[in-house]
Amino acid sequence: MRILRGMGLLICLAGASAAGAQSIAELRVAAEQGDRNAARDLVDAYIDGSDEQPRDLKAASRELDSFREVLSENQAQLRRYLIYVGAVPASPEYFRQVATGFAAQAESQKRSALRRTLRLNRNAYVFVLERELAARGFHPWPTDSQLDKDTLSGILSFCASVSILKECQRGPMRRSVARVIANHLWPRDPD
Numbered sequence: 001m002r003i004l005r006g007m008g009l010l011i012c013l014a015g016a017s018a019a020g021a022q023s024i025a026e027l028r029v030a031a032e033q034g035d036r037n038a039a040r041d042l043v044d045a046y047i048d049g050s051d052e053q054p055r056d057l058k059a060a061s062r063e064l065d066s067f068r069e070v071l072s073e074n075q076a077q078l079r080r081y082l083i084y085v086g087a088v089p090a091s092p093e094y095f096r097q098v099a100t101g102f103a104a105q106a107e108s109q110k111r112s113a114l115r116r117t118l119r120l121n122r123n124a125y126v127f128v129l130e131r132e133l134a135a136r137g138f139h140p141w142p143t144d145s146q147l148d149k150d151t152l153s154g155i156l157s158f159c160a161s162v163s164i165l166k167e168c169q170r171g172p173m174r175r176s177v178a179r180v181i182a183n184h185l186w187p188r189d190p191d
Helices: 017-032 036-048 057-066 073-087 092-103 107-120 122-135 149-161 175-185
Strands: 002-006 009-013
Touching (some): 057 073, 107 122, 122 149
């Protein structure tokens, strides 16, 4: 079940796909009226997909283009990156573009970008994680997007350094673990 917020509405994508289509239509109407949250949630519904609304990156791209004036630059940039991560077949050029796209994210968006990268492309997630760990001195090996013993060693070393080893031992490809790692790679300001 996916809950979307927009224009003071709580829209729950659950049940038959007709309900999902109706919720999408309601979000679109709210976005057309200038509701930034509705525009964001509409694009995200297509990027992330659900049982009721299958992932559709072409539709996400169309909606993003339609509502680029409504979304903040950071919101639009994150969604362009996620669409690319999910839509393009992996190649050396793909991973270079993923790295460039991730690096361009606002610091406040990087936690979300890393977690959502895992959902869209596991190898892209590993690649980004390897680069971030390398930048912090925890992955001295080449970044190759493969979850091998070197990558696991780097992840576990990082996790031990920030006292989250127990959580990380559950497996870095679990969404809950990706969230913990992301939160420690980019901690929120204490203010």
